[in-house]
Amino acid sequence: MALNPFFQQGTTAEQNLVQSLINEQLKIYGVEVYYIPRIFLNTNSIIREVIQSEFTNAYPLEAYIQNFEGFQGSGDLMSKFGVRVTDELNLIISQERYETYIKPILDGGVPSDSGGALMPNAIGTPSVDYELVSRPKEGDLIWFPLSDTIFEVKYVEHEQPFYQLKKNYVYELRCEIFEYDNEVIDTGVADIDDNAADDGYILTMNLAGIGSTATGTVVTNTGSVNQLFLTNPGSAYTTAPLVTITEPPTGGTRATAIAIMTSTSSGTQYVDDLRLINPGSGYLEPPIVRFVSSVGVGAAATAGITTSRSMGAVTITNAGSEYLTIPTVTFSSPPAGLGVTATGIAKISSGSVVQIQITNAGSGYADTFSAESYTVVVNAGSNQFNSHLSYTVSGNDRNGSVNGSDPTITLREGDTINFDMQTFASNNIGDGLNIKTTPGTGTSNRVTNPAAINNGAASGTVSWTPSTAGTYYYQNVLRTNMVGQIVVLSNTPPTVTIGDPSGIATGTYKFNEIVTGSESLSSARVKDWDAVNKVLKIGMITGDFKIGENIVGAAGTFNLKSTGSSVSSQALDFDTSASYDANVSIEQEGINIIDFTENTPFGLF
Numbered sequence: 001m002a003l004n005p006f007f008q009q010g011t012t013a014e015q016n017l018v019q020s021l022i023n024e025q026l027k028i029y030g031v032e033v034y035y036i037p038r039i040f041l042n043t044n045s046i047i048r049e050v051i052q053s054e055f056t057n058a059y060p061l062e063a064y065i066q067n068f069e070g071f072q073g074s075g076d077l078m079s080k081f082g083v084r085v086t087d088e089l090n091l092i093i094s095q096e097r098y099e100t101y102i103k104p105i106l107d108g109g110v111p112s113d114s115g116g117a118l119m120p121n122a123i124g125t126p127s128v129d130y131e132l133v134s135r136p137k138e139g140d141l142i143w144f145p146l147s148d149t150i151f152e153v154k155y156v157e158h159e160q161p162f163y164q165l166k167k168n169y170v171y172e173l174r175c176e177i178f179e180y181d182n183e184v185i186d187t188g189v190a191d192i193d194d195n196a197a198d199d200g201y202i203l204t205m206n207l208a209g210i211g212s213t214a215t216g217t218v219v220t221n222t223g224s225v226n227q228l229f230l231t232n233p234g235s236a237y238t239t240a241p242l243v244t245i246t247e248p249p250t251g252g253t254r255a256t257a258i259a260i261m262t263s264t265s266s267g268t269q270y271v272d273d274l275r276l277i278n279p280g281s282g283y284l285e286p287p288i289v290r291f292v293s294s295v296g297v298g299a300a301a302t303a304g305i306t307t308s309r310s311m312g313a314v315t316i317t318n319a320g321s322e323y324l325t326i327p328t329v330t331f332s333s334p335p336a337g338l339g340v341t342a343t344g345i346a347k348i349s350s351g352s353v354v355q356i357q358i359t360n361a362g363s364g365y366a367d368t369f370s371a372e373s374y375t376v377v378v379n380a381g382s383n384q385f386n387s388h389l390s391y392t393v394s395g396n397d398r399n400g401s402v403n404g405s406d407p408t409i410t411l412r413e414g415d416t417i418n419f420d421m422q423t424f425a426s427n428n429i430g431d432g433l434n435i436k437t438t439p440g441t442g443t444s445n446r447v448t449n450p451a452a453i454n455n456g457a458a459s460g461t462v463s464w465t466p467s468t469a470g471t472y473y474y475q476n477v478l479r480t481n482m483v484g485q486i487v488v489l490s491n492t493p494p495t496v497t498i499g500d501p502s503g504i505a506t507g508t509y510k511f512n513e514i515v516t517g518s519e520s521l522s523s524a525r526v527k528d529w530d531a532v533n534k535v536l537k538i539g540m541i542t543g544d545f546k547i548g549e550n551i552v553g554a555a556g557t558f559n560l561k562s563t564g565s566s567v568s569s570q571a572l573d574f575d576t577s578a579s580y581d582a583n584v585s586i587e588q589e590g591i592n593i594i595d596f597t598e599n600t601p602f603g604l605f
Contacts, residue, residue: 011165015165031065031145033060033143034187035141036140037106037130038130039129039130055184058192063093072088073086086177088176089151090173092170092171094171137153138153138156139153140152143191143195153175158172184540193512201539202537203537203538205538206560207561208324208351212322213499214319214346216314216317217315218312218315218495219312222308225276225286225305226306227360231301232301234298234299236268240259243258243259244289245287248283248284252281253281257277258277259291268296286303306361311342319352319354325502327348328498329346330499334362335490338489342365344358345359351561366412366492371465373415373418391482397411416463416465417465421433421462422460431476431477433477434456435475436475466488505557508553508555510526513526514553519548522541522544524538
């Protein structure tokens with residue numbers, strides 16, 4: 001039969017009163033926890049397994065602790081993987097507070113009663129997959145601030161007490177300690193997010209700071225070994241053989257060199273290259289190159305020498321720092337057309353340049369000289385028809401005496417050459433003398449580095465002090481055949497330039513931000529950043545990072561020089577300082593306890 005219509009058994013006013021009383025009791029006797037909804041990023045379509053999820057929002061909410069005597073559960077257990085904490089926590093929250101505060105946020109709206117200030121990222125977006133927003137769901141997290149612990153909701157009881165006045169008023173959240181599985185926890189609340197800072201697989205990266213550029217000096221020598229030529233690489237070497245070069249005549253310096261080896265598939269080595277450490281000096285003929293080794297045979301090489309000036313040994317004046325890759329080595333060039341530019345390769349150790357190995361010592365280099373002033377007397381040479389065919393010049397230059405028809409005059413940068421035109425003028429030859437950059441009559445292409453004094457004059461003195469090495473010309477203004485060369489040699493000491501460190505060091509990293517390898521395009525999340533020691537710890541790694549690439553974050557870029565605790569390590573080793581370091585010992589002890597050698601008492605089948 002129907003219910004008695006004269007008894008309401010729970011009116012809306014009564015239900016609201018009960019709900020209000022419950023809400024008030026929760027605010028008085030409860031604790032403030034943070035409700036953290038799970039966002040589903042990827043799930044298995046067949047068995048609905050959550051493959052990837054993240055937690056990016058946290059909402060303060062009052063809750064009553066059901067287990068007032070302490071955490072429930074089995075407590076702390078010793079397992080083969082270390083100590084496992086199995087604390088459980090039961091919380092009571094208001095259904096009305098969830099439905100009017102949290103549910104609207106997850107729906108992408110604004111709560112009707114937030115009960116306080118919202119978190120910075122509290123307003124949700126409908127496009128985010130929360131899976132279920134009408135009630136608290138299993139898999140969401142609760143941060144319990146009294147113990148600074150994150151719990152995972154395992155079950156939501158929504159029918160206890162059972163329909164008082166025809167309505168339910170609370171949710172009971174049965175929670176267990178959250179076991180981290182590489183989920184992203186980035187709520188914007190530092191006290192919550194740091195709970196995952198040391199969890200999961202962690203890779204330690206040693207990054208390069210701001211480095212300094214190495215510098216060196218070099219001298220030039222004559223009679224040096226400018227290059228070694230490998231004629232036979234040899235075989236069966238296990239280490240690099242000693243390379244010896246015979247001595248020069250008395251007064252010279254002996255050249256030294258090293259062998260660069262390459263391994264074969266059989267484990268032996270052969271000589272792949274030869275590099276000079278000191279090209280020596282004073283050699284009059286090519287020296288003999290020998291290879292000394294107790295193991296390995298057959299290597300042979302010859303040496304080439306140069307009689308002009310070439311590069312000597314490089315002295316490192318500043319080893320620099322933070323070199324992750326071998327820098328370029330550039331030697332200054334000899335005067336144009338007068339020689340070969342030297343080449344070399346840097347050797348680095350512990351981030352510094354320790355040696356420059358010369359592959360070609362070059363030739364045609366200049367030493368430094370003090371400026372000199374030279375004078376030549378100019379006249380005109382004639383044939384039997386008194387036709388002027390050339391200049392006749394007598395005087396001195398850098399090479400000594402200058403005499404003859406249109407001779408080449410050799411100078412150094414900074415020297416002064418004076419063309420004395422008085423004899424030329426006394427013979428009533430009225431054509432002037434130009435100093436030019438290219439041969440040819442007329443006044444075009446006169447020198448400007450600097451300009452010559454009295455340039456183009458047919459009497460007096462034409463003077464010029466060149467500042468730039470090169471080949472120039474003294475030329476009659478009208479007569480094409482009256483022309484000679486002025487060769488200006490460099491008076492600048494040769495230099496060696498070592499490239500800058502490749503490492504980049506700028507900015508900083510923030511906890512939980514995504515960093516990316518510039519070459520490998522691998523990505524990870526920041527777990528910790530030690531700006532003083534340039535040590536970055538990352539987790540949730542996708543791909544394989546490469547030594548030497550830049551690790552790029554939102555506001556920081558540094559170069560990866562090594563991983564793990566060892567600076568020289570090139571392997572991407574995970575951090576083994578956590579609770580997983582005793583696995584091998586535990587498994588070995590287990591093998592010792594259980595004797596697998598005994599036969600079964602039930603016989604063999």
